[in-house]
Amino acid sequence: xxxxxxxxxxxxxxxxxxxxxxxxxxxxxxxxxxxxxxxxxxxxxxxxxxxxxxxxxxxxxxxxxxxxxxxxxxxxxxxxxxxxxxxxxxxxxxxxxxxxxxxxxxxxxxxxxxxxxxxxxxxxxxxxxxxxxxxxxxxxxxxxxxxxxxxxxxxxxxxxxxxxxxxxxxxxxxxxxxxxxxxxx
Numbered sequence: 001x002x003x004x005x006x007x008x009x010x011x012x013x014x015x016x017x018x019x020x021x022x023x024x025x026x027x028x029x030x031x032x033x034x035x036x037x038x039x040x041x042x043x044x045x046x047x048x049x050x051x052x053x054x055x056x057x058x059x060x061x062x063x064x065x066x067x068x069x070x071x072x073x074x075x076x077x078x079x080x081x082x083x084x085x086x087x088x089x090x091x092x093x094x095x096x097x098x099x100x101x102x103x104x105x106x107x108x109x110x111x112x113x114x115x116x117x118x119x120x121x122x123x124x125x126x127x128x129x130x131x132x133x134x135x136x137x138x139x140x141x142x143x144x145x146x147x148x149x150x151x152x153x154x155x156x157x158x159x160x161x162x163x164x165x166x167x168x169x170x171x172x173x174x175x176x177x178x179x180x181x182x183x184x185x
Contacts (some may be wrong), residue, residue, distance in 0.1 A: 005142040008048020011163040013170035017178030022055040025156035028073025039064035048129035068100040070115035113139030130162035154185035
């Protein structure tokens with residue numbers, strides 16, 4: 001079984017371009033690992049985590065979903081901006097074959113960092129929706145990609161704009177949005 005980890009930005013622009021990029025990454029995974037069953041390892045945060053999980057589950061209806069939670073569910077809900085977002089999380093969580101409970105932490109960012117590390121520990125490949133920049137905070141996409149690269153974990157990098165620091169306004173990389181770079185496979 002191939003375990004596909006997820007990391008990426010929360011605020012996304014030009015989602016159809018990103019979905020097409022994820023689909024190209026999944027096609028490459030199929031090509032490199034023919035006949036393998038899949039699981040997707042995602043914390044189901046808003047944005048990239050959910051988008052990758054949804055695309056994997058669409059591509060392979062028999063794929064397993066593994067969810068390492070960064071926080072207890074009641075605390076995690078605070079990070080979801082709308083009732084629709086909470087319902088989307090609940091629907092995906094209900095499909096999970098395995099839910100990994102959060103570790104006890106004192107800071108929210110520590111919970112996200114530990115969940116990100118669990119994703120990397122449980123993954124054979126990482127699909128990252130990333131702008132190529134350093135992380136804006138502990139456990140951010142840039143940090144997870146750097147750790148994955150240090151470990152030699154194969155990476156499907158879907159080029160993706162991030163929000164402007166200090167805002168929730170999603171940005172695009174323009175022509176590069178949704179392009180895919182493959183590193184290590």
